[in-house]
Amino acid sequence: MNDIVRVLVVDDDPLVRGGLTLMLDGAPGIAVAGEAGDGDQVPAALDAHATDVVLMDIRMPRLNGIIATRRTRARANPPEVIVLTTFDTDENVLLALRAGASGFLLKDSPPTEIAGAIRTVAAGDPILSPGITRRLMDRAATEAGSYQRARSALDTLSAREHEVAVAVGRGGSNAEIATELHLSVATVKAHITRIHTKLDLGNRTQIALLVHDAGLC
Structure with missing residues (x-):
């Protein structure tokens, strides 16, 4: 940057x-x-x-x-x-x-x-404002079929990518996720890039929405 x-x-x-x-x-x-x-x-x-x-x-x-x-x-x-x-x-x-x-x-x-x-x-x-965004995410999770679609999408990830995605969904920064999962920040960034590619998502917010739709945070 x-x-x-x-x-x-x-x-x-x-x-x-x-x-x-x-x-x-x-x-x-x-x-x-x-x-x-x-x-x-x-x-x-x-x-x-x-x-x-x-x-x-x-x-x-x-x-x-x-x-x-x-x-x-x-x-x-x-x-x-x-x-x-x-x-x-x-x-x-x-x-x-x-x-x-x-x-x-x-x-x-x-x-x-x-x-x-x-x-x-x-x-x-x-x-992600904790109060307002949580309400918006709750609405997203109630959309017809969103839960199953989110679960199916996340099932295509490797075990480590899945852990990183869930940590993103909880709002963790790259540094916080690295500490939690005992990874380097560079490795976390690489996992996030692969998640974007595999799931055709544009940014971290869309990962967070998907994880919430799947009921994982």
Whole structure:
């Protein structure tokens, strides 16, 4: 990861974009690389600006943040995505997580929390708010057939990969998982990469959702 985390701010409200840009440009280790006013402007903005993390609004008039997140994560060497929402009951947050977002934030989160979340996902760890995200995951687990599909998918992993996946589902960082399983951090990263490949998942958040769907955390 670069010393400076480069952020693309995506929101259809210019006041929100301006406020986020002003706040983030003053945060240590973070720089705003660019802005976009709608989801359909994101590809061009990413082409124009090297970006590590995208702050993505969900509700935008032309292309919503869910589709924009899915398209962003499908790019080669994609940036991480944190979705922004006004209400923690927004049903689209779960869809955004499944589209590949590394987590979500409420728009009224304190500046230090937003900056901290950006640094966390840039380092490869998801933002999973214990209360709100747990409710969203509980809803995911009740979807028809999700339990069996998740179990079947996880059964394709090796025993060690399965242990690493469950540890990711419990919210462990690479270092914490390495300590728990008596592995090096590099080995944990290698296992996670293989899990992504075997299960066709885009990031750690999707591993966590799958593990929770399987009732393993």
